[in-house]
Amino acid sequence: MTKRALITSICLLLAINLFAKKDKVAYAPVAGFTSENVWPAVKVQLDFNKVPVESWSFADQRLKSTWQYYSSGISKKRCKWIFTYSDNLLHVEMVDIQTKIGDEPWKAYGTSQSKSERTMHAYMAMGVASVKENKDNFNKTIDDFYTSLETHSFFYQNATELAGKRWFERYLKDKEINWDLVFANIDESSTRKQYKETLVYVVEGQSKNFSFDNSNFFVTKYTDSDANIFTSKGSLVEVKGVCKQLINKDNVFYIVLEDKGVAIDKPNSVADELLKLKDLLDQGIITQEEFDTQKKKILEG
Structure with missing residues (x-):
């Protein structure tokens, strides 16, 4: 056998070996998570793939993504991901697979997966599993998730009053947050005498990134600062404060903030x-x- 033929044979064997290994990558549900720490890991993996969250329900233990786009030969494809936590396992589904060629409209592709899609499916689950390997980073990931405006926006969209109160006590009460919110209004409080004669302004808003129709989640801030007094309505403002109270009024949740280090007493009844x-x-x-x-x-x- 010539030297060239030998090199060609070796390359062919390597290619066959790599292909065989790739073909052995198979999807399996993910173990080793709790119902609380699994969602931060899912979010990290979706962020890595640049796929936003479409909906999330802590009560149903279910998260659905928006579209992920990818190529398959001459056609373009897209799919959504559904993550469901049950029986101590995270189940990952690749759903709503669609395809298009050129300027044609998107068409349903069916439920079958190609070999590359089966590999995508497996690696999505494996990616979630790998997030918890670095304990320090994973702890920070969990903290970031449960102080995120997105997380609380999704939760309070479908929460009952009792669930909302328990969520607030567990994840928000006395925690310092820093959220970008849409500025709605600022007024001198009519009850300022009950707040130690402090001039109280209310900054009330909702993030532009999570502008749900008929929203039932808002943030109110009590402060004696004039920082936002000339802000235009509808502008995006950075709101910092400590979560002090949850108010539920007419099925609408209001997270009440105060400036850090400034204790403003709640009006007495x-x-x-x-x-x-x-x-x-x-x-x-x-x-x-x-x-x-x-x-x-x-x-x-």
Whole structure:
């Protein structure tokens, strides 16, 4: 055998070996995650592939992506991904596969997958599994996910009031956030006397990136800063603050922020004021006459 023929044979054997190995890559559900830490890993893998999230439900343990585009010979293709966590496994599906040639409209391709698509399917699952290999990076990934505006926007779109409260207590209360929000309005609070005589402004908005129709998730900020007083409505503003309260009104969730390091007391209810006043009377700190006078003032507002 000539030297050239030998080199050709070796190259052919290497190509066959690589092809065989590639063909052995097969999809399998992903193990080793919890229902809480699996979604940050999924998000990292989708970001790596530059595929945005279309919908996510923590209650249903299901996430769906928007389109991922790829080529197949002379045609273009696209698909969506569905990730479902059940029985301690993450199941990955490649769905809505469509194809087009040139300027033709997109057409459904069917449910069958080509060899390259089966490989894509396998590597998508393997990519999610690999995210947790670096523990320090993975912990940061989890923290980033649960302080992300996108995460909370998706959650509160379909949350019940009770679920929303528990979510707030677990992931948002007393946490410092920094979100880009659409500026809606700023007003001098009509109840500013109840806020330690502080001039209170309300910055209320929703991110342009997550402008859901009939949105039921907003952010309100109490602050004595004039930083946004001349901001135009509809402008994108950077809003920093500490999450202090969740309000649910008419099935709309409001996350209430305060400036870091500035404690603004929540207005007391009439009942709270009367209870405090009664306690002072019972302790003999005030007289019955003083009690009656202050009670009248509280009830009259």
